[in-house]
Amino acid sequence: MRTDEWLADTRTSYDTVAVGYADFVRSALAEQPYLRAGLAVFAELVHAAGDGPGPVADVGCGPGHVTAHLHSLGLDAFGLDLSPAMVDVARRGHPGLRFEVGSMTELPLADSSVAGLVAFWSLIHVPDEVVPTVLGHFRRVLRPGGPLLLGFHVGDGSTLKTQGYGGHPMRVHVHRRRPEQVTDWLRDAGLTVSTELRLDVDQSSQGALLFARRGDSFR
Template structure:
């Protein structure tokens, strides 16, 4: 898979930005385990050795997770590959900060954030690009800062050609095993602290992995 996946992902989410925002606007209200995970993450940010500070929601989409973190007392801001998604996020959450950027070349300074969350935004990143992405996550996190990853659990990938509102898309959706993602995290210099499986008997299970950047 070439770097074309970035262009395909950007174009696809530009196309579905408005309809996707409508779909997920109240999604967290029906997801108690996800809300609990975000609550734990917020608590870790407030108690981390990294100290209180800005928190990056990378792959923020229309900003619903960024906004939820804000209600939990976290100084969250969003970064997304899709300019249209960022426009929608700014429209729906005018009091919060959003910027266009790629997680493969994260436009944030070294050790500039107190925490980082990537909520189902790694699912379109091919395996060979994941180490680069996690390297950027570690680079921008302050020592002691927590990381929260959410992703689809399973094996293999599929090409998604139609999305929210029936609009055309071209993105690969990757399912991964938690132990595989945890291994990548350790290779990138993170210590994995907790794992939560969500709906493991369902058709599309998910996982939350909590990790931290040490001083090493």
């Protein structure tokens, strides 16, 4: 599938389900202490890294719940999402924060412009062959030493999601990946991986958090 095809499908799908998806994730962080703990560690890393506080990007922010949580942890967080309807929902739900439309495949941020970056389950629709490009953009926009936090589904293979979040039609592929594969991609992009946290290890639907940072040099 060409890049413009899967991007268009993803944008249209989340435009369609934006309100239903916001309802679905509204209590996600409140109900998942390990996700909150991961975000707290990320916030601590941002505060400790670089030459002072700076903006933090929540890429694939959806309805803005993670962006808002990062803000509550003292970070200057803003959100980017491919879906204009999702950005509208985020702006209505969190009127004091900044949300913009943008694609992680052509990340509309300047080089070395963010103190940290979170991509929470927003890489799951990106095809394998495009992931290295996306991670290259993540490294490019991070300041030297800036932390990166990725959350994703763990497993093998992909499924086509045709309905969700209120029964609305969708057309997105959901990709599950092994942490070691994502780690290899991060290292190839010039990011140093520090920590892996596996979630729901005894359940069929597993997740993982990977912490990485941009080093000062890249071969």
